[in-house]
Amino acid sequence: MTMLCRALRVLVGLLMVALVCVVALGIFYRYALQNSLYWATEVPNFLMVWIVMLGSVVAFHERGHIAFTLLGETLGGRGQALLECVGILAVLTLLAVLAYSGAIVVEDTMHSLSDALRIPKGYLYACLPLCAVLMMISALGQLRSSVRRLRS
Numbered sequence: 001m002t003m004l005c006r007a008l009r010v011l012v013g014l015l016m017v018a019l020v021c022v023v024a025l026g027i028f029y030r031y032a033l034q035n036s037l038y039w040a041t042e043v044p045n046f047l048m049v050w051i052v053m054l055g056s057v058v059a060f061h062e063r064g065h066i067a068f069t070l071l072g073e074t075l076g077g078r079g080q081a082l083l084e085c086v087g088i089l090a091v092l093t094l095l096a097v098l099a100y101s102g103a104i105v106v107e108d109t110m111h112s113l114s115d116a117l118r119i120p121k122g123y124l125y126a127c128l129p130l131c132a133v134l135m136m137i138s139a140l141g142q143l144r145s146s147v148r149r150l151r152s
Contacts, residue, residue, distance in 0.1 A: 001138055005061050008134075012054050019047040042116040046124050053127040061138040081150040088143045095136045102128030 026040030059065055075083060106129060110122035 001061055001141055004134070005058050008054050008058050012051055012058065015047050015051045015054070019044055019051065022047065039116040042114055046114075046117075049124060050127050053131040057131050057134045057138070060135045063142075078150060081146050084146040085143060085150060088139050088146060092136060092139050092143070095132045095139065099129045099132035099136065102126075102132060 022040065022043050026037050026044075029035050029037050029040065056065075073080070102125065105125045106122040108122075109125055110120045112121045113119065114121055114124070
């Protein structure tokens with residue numbers, strides 16, 4: 001998963017460069033050429049959604065999200081590991097629901113075309129089940145680690 005996170009970091013970086021370029025191009029066309037690109041608002045929206053979702057996978061894997069650790073720290077070794085297991089199982093449940101419901105949304109919107117690009121909106125929403133599954137893989141690794149700490 002670490003190799004995948006590195007690849008995701010590179011992809012997110014490239015998407016951010018693309019976002020800046022598209023926004024700059026839209027501004028240039030609007031103010032310098034007195035013309036607007038018909039896709040200059042839709043593409044940044046698509047890019048931003050994918051950047052946020054893929055970035056959240058990296059943050060989840062690296063445990064970069066906010067966490068409340070006070071209770072776990074007071075419990076000590078085994079108690080902390082048990083609390084982590086319970087938390088990870090709750091997160092896995094939520095991610096499974098997101099993956100399932102996201103797949104339904106993707107399927108339902110594949111016949112609905114975006115306004116400017118005329119591509120299926122399902123491609124925009126596909127980031128939800130994809131990222132949920134990637135986070136589930138990472139969470140399973142975290143759960144395995146916590147269970148090992150619980151046993152020792």
